[in-house]
Amino acid sequence: MPIPDQIIQEIKYRNDIEQIISPYVNLKRRGKNLVGLCPFHNEKTPSFTVYPESGSFYCFGCGVGGDIFSFVSLAENLDYVESIKLLAERSGVALPQDGYDDSMQRLKNTVYEINRETARFYHEYLMSPEGKWALDYLTGRGLTLATIRHFGLGAAPDGWNSLTDHLHQKGFSDADMMQANVIAKGNRGGYYDRFRRRVMFPIINIRGKVIGFSGRKMPNDDSPTGKYVNTSDTPVYKKSENLFAMNFAKTHCEERIILVEGNMDVISLHQAGFENAVAALGTSFTPEQAKLLTRYTKEIVLMLDADAAGQKAMRRAGEILKDTGLNVRVVVIPDGKDPDEFIRKNGAARFGALLEGSVSEIEYKLLHAADGIETESDDGKLKYLSAAAEILAESNDDLERDLYIGRLCGEFGVSRTALETKIRQIRAEQYKRRQKKEIAQIISPHYTKDDVNPERRNSIKGTEAEETLIAILFQHPDLIASASQALLPEQMITGLNRRIYSILLQCYNEGRELDISYFGQHLNPKQIGYLVSLQHSEKGAKNAPIVLKDCIRVILEEGTALSSSRTGELSTEEWAENMKQMIENKKRGMY
Numbered sequence: 001m002p003i004p005d006q007i008i009q010e011i012k013y014r015n016d017i018e019q020i021i022s023p024y025v026n027l028k029r030r031g032k033n034l035v036g037l038c039p040f041h042n043e044k045t046p047s048f049t050v051y052p053e054s055g056s057f058y059c060f061g062c063g064v065g066g067d068i069f070s071f072v073s074l075a076e077n078l079d080y081v082e083s084i085k086l087l088a089e090r091s092g093v094a095l096p097q098d099g100y101d102d103s104m105q106r107l108k109n110t111v112y113e114i115n116r117e118t119a120r121f122y123h124e125y126l127m128s129p130e131g132k133w134a135l136d137y138l139t140g141r142g143l144t145l146a147t148i149r150h151f152g153l154g155a156a157p158d159g160w161n162s163l164t165d166h167l168h169q170k171g172f173s174d175a176d177m178m179q180a181n182v183i184a185k186g187n188r189g190g191y192y193d194r195f196r197r198r199v200m201f202p203i204i205n206i207r208g209k210v211i212g213f214s215g216r217k218m219p220n221d222d223s224p225t226g227k228y229v230n231t232s233d234t235p236v237y238k239k240s241e242n243l244f245a246m247n248f249a250k251t252h253c254e255e256r257i258i259l260v261e262g263n264m265d266v267i268s269l270h271q272a273g274f275e276n277a278v279a280a281l282g283t284s285f286t287p288e289q290a291k292l293l294t295r296y297t298k299e300i301v302l303m304l305d306a307d308a309a310g311q312k313a314m315r316r317a318g319e320i321l322k323d324t325g326l327n328v329r330v331v332v333i334p335d336g337k338d339p340d341e342f343i344r345k346n347g348a349a350r351f352g353a354l355l356e357g358s359v360s361e362i363e364y365k366l367l368h369a370a371d372g373i374e375t376e377s378d379d380g381k382l383k384y385l386s387a388a389a390e391i392l393a394e395s396n397d398d399l400e401r402d403l404y405i406g407r408l409c410g411e412f413g414v415s416r417t418a419l420e421t422k423i424r425q426i427r428a429e430q431y432k433r434r435q436k437k438e439i440a441q442i443i444s445p446h447y448t449k450d451d452v453n454p455e456r457r458n459s460i461k462g463t464e465a466e467e468t469l470i471a472i473l474f475q476h477p478d479l480i481a482s483a484s485q486a487l488l489p490e491q492m493i494t495g496l497n498r499r500i501y502s503i504l505l506q507c508y509n510e511g512r513e514l515d516i517s518y519f520g521q522h523l524n525p526k527q528i529g530y531l532v533s534l535q536h537s538e539k540g541a542k543n544a545p546i547v548l549k550d551c552i553r554v555i556l557e558e559g560t561a562l563s564s565s566r567t568g569e570l571s572t573e574e575w576a577e578n579m580k581q582m583i584e585n586k587k588r589g590m591y
Contacts, residue, residue: 001154001538003084003095003096005512005513005518007088007095008084008515008517008518009515011068011084011087011088011091011093012055012067012091014091014092014093014108014519015049015068015087015091016300017052017055017056017057017067017068017071018034018050018052020068020071020072020087021036023215023295023530024039024295025037025039025048027037027050028046030049033050033052033061034050034052034053034476035047035049035050036050037325038059038061038062038064039075039221039294040062040291041059041061041062042287042323042324043061043148047059047060048060048061048492051536053538054516054535054536055067055068055514056536057532058093058529058532058536059529060533062529063452063526063529063530064525064526064527064529065139065525065528065530065531065533066516066520066521066525066528066529066532067515067516067517067530068087069084069517069520070083070516070520070525070528072086072087073083073525074205074525077238077336079104079105079108080239080520080521081105081521082105082108083090087548090490094212096572101226104235107176107179108235108236110172110176110180111134111179111180111234111235112236113209114172114176114180114182115165115178115182115202115210115211115212115213116209116210117166117170117172118135118163118167118182118210118213119154119168119200119202119210120476121151121154122154122156122163122200122202123149123153123154123436124457125154125156125157126138126148126154126155126161126200131154131157131351133218134154134155134199134300137218138197139155139217141268141344142268142271142344143267143271144271147267147271150270151201151202151245151267151270152204152210153200153201153202154199154200154202155197155198155199155200156193156195156197156198156200156215157193157196158196159193159196161191161193162193162194163182163183163195164177164183164191164192164193164475167182174191177372178191178416179234181194181231181232181234182194182195182213182231188222194229194230195213196214197217197218197221198217198218199215199216199218199264200213200215201214201215201216203231203237203242203281205236205242205246205247206246206250207245207247208247209236209451211231211234211236211237211242211279212226212230212231212234212236212237212239213230213231214229214230214231214244214263214282215228215229215230215280216264217229228282238280238288238289239282240250240286240289240293241286241288241289242281242292243278243279243281243289243292243293244263244266244278244279244280244281245266245267245270245277245278247294248270248275249275249277249278250296251395252275252276253276253296253297254296254297254298255298255299256276256297256298256299256531257276257293257296257297257299257300257301258274258276258277258278258303258340258355259277259278259279259280259282259285259293259300259301259302259303259304259317259405260277260338261304261310261338262279262452263279264527265277265279265303265338265339265340266279268340268343268344269340269351270340272343272347272348272351274348274351274352274355277464278293280467284313284316284317285313285316285320286320287320290320290321290326291324293324293326294324294325294326297326298326298327299326299327299329300321300327300329301329301330301331301358302314302317302318302325302328302329302330302331302361303331303333303339303355316331316359318365319329327361328360329360329361330358330359330360330363330364331358331359332353332359332364332367334354339351342354342415360400362391362394362400362404362554363404363406364575365391366388366391366392366404366408369387369388369391370384373387375412381412383501385408385412385419385422386422388404389419389422389423389426389511390426392404392405392423393423393426393427394430400559405420405423405464421456451526452496452527452529452530453496453497453530455493455494455495456494456547457497458493458562459493459494461554462493462494462555462557462558462559462562463493463497465536465551465552465554465555465558466492466497466501466551467497467534467539468539468547469483469487469501469548469550469551469552469555470500470531470534471534471537471539471545471563472544472548472551473504473548474514474531474535475544476480476544476548477508478506478547479544479548480505480514481508482545483552484505484508486549487501487556489505491555491556491559492555492557492559493559493562496527496530498523498567500519500523500527500531501516503522516531516532516535517529519531522554522580569578
């Protein structure tokens with residue numbers, strides 16, 4: 001059964017929307033509302049709006065919106081019911097035992113349980129005599145038993161069914177284990193353990209739940225499988241949205257987070273006292289991971305491997321972080337070592353000094369722009385200075401550009417005027433490109449109502465009338481009774497508005513409060529955003545009863561016109577039904 005309205009309202013009463021959103025978004029007051037940069041897409045101009053009076057939010061850039069439950073659902077990667085439960089727990093509201101709990105939520109809970117039991121199984125095997133081969137490897141890499149226990153490290157046995165048999169004994173089915181991605185299906189239909197003879201790193205989310213695994217094969221394993229095998233996306237895990245060890249780092253990273261490449265790098269740094277280190281998970285750094293970091297810190301130090309792949313990842317991460325507002329620093333590890341190798345060989349003190357010697361991202365780019373260029377020759381100097389000018393042109397900080405222009409002119413013996421002129425030319429070209437892009441976005445914005453309601457293009461006039469009708473009914477619930485008498489849900493032109501209107505009438509008929517929270521259980525984030533935008537629009541703000549009647553008339557006329565345009569495609573029965581409907585409409589005085 002659904003969670004009772006009074007429970008929903010009690011949770012909302014105890015959780016002010018501004019307080020819920022403020023940890024994620026820097027909000028500024030604009031009249032009676034609040035605005036900020038949207039946490040769900042990259043933007044430079046605030047388009048994210050919070051409406052405290054109605055307890056809702058809407059982003060005019062990407063189209064998402066909703067209430068406190070919708071926001072927490074998006075921000076924490078939860079489904080809508082999970083977000084209700086999380087906010088209920090935070091605010092001390094007890095949910096009824098027979099509250100709404102759909103199949104997806106039950107599946108997620110089962111996957112969490114399987115992951116927890118799997119992590120326990122791997123750890124116990126590691127600490128057993130049979131797992132000595134894996135424990136020797138980890139201690140040989142310099143890890144202490146305390147660190148191994150802290151991260152819950154484990155090992156997968158060499159057998160094909162060790163974990164499968166264990167989880168069967170715990171009552172889990174093969175189907176559930178497949179959903180958790182801890183087993184795989186063979187060509188002959190049987191099942192086998194997905195991880196075998198590997199050192200296992202459990203992946204834990206920021207709420208402390210095991211969501212997946214990363215398994216490293218042993219150095220002497222010459223099988224064709226990859227060095228790492230990672231959990232694929234599951235109902236509780238998306239690698240692009242999580243970071244390894246963020247559950248520990250989140251309490252140590254107010255000033256700075258160190259982003260490294262591998263799990264062992266992270267663990268070695270934590271053991272040495274640098275507990276603000278995290279790593280991407282089996283993929284390159286993503287915008288979703290960048291957004292996660294912006295919630296917890298002010299500065300990112302990139303410390304990726306010195307090989308070609310590591311440097312490419314460094315540049316990609318820098319591009320992604322450019323518009324986040326975070327200060328980005330870079331550490332270049334000497335002699336091509338990775339952080340784990342450096343700290344084991346040189347100790348925590350020298351690593352700390354290396355960290356303090358981090359350079360700005362622009363300085364890092366200038367250093368690497370010289371790679372492969374013979375800067376002693378005139379041709380080489382020109383080539384390097386042209387590349388350097390491109391890099392400096394990207395900076396909007398006048399002092400930063402001035403500092404590096406002075407250094408380059410002194411080092412390469414060129415006039416300041418020449419280099420400044422070159423940079424101005426590049427910046428002018430960049431400005432033109434940005435202007436073109438912005439104009440293109442204005443002409444064809446990223447988000448349109450057609451995205452969320454594709455049927456809109458079939459009858460723009462009719463759909464606009466539907467939108468105005470919904471806006472009026474949200475703003476004037478006293479008009480719902482008369483609207484329901486004049487317009488049936490099936491007479492709405494577009495499927496989405498038909499569903500919204502049906503839910504709206506259902507709320508009214510059941511005596512429910514007309515609240516965006518009820519719709520959140522039936523619509524996706526974009527559809528909820530669409531509804532919030534209508535709720536706060538100026539449509540029908542004046543003369544609502546008259547405008548409402550006009551909307552109903554247009555909807556019926558447009559619906560009839562659409563039906564007529566398809567008459568040639570209709571069967572005799574469908575045509576007769578349409579004619580019957582038109583006669584009924586005339587009797588009700590709508591024509």
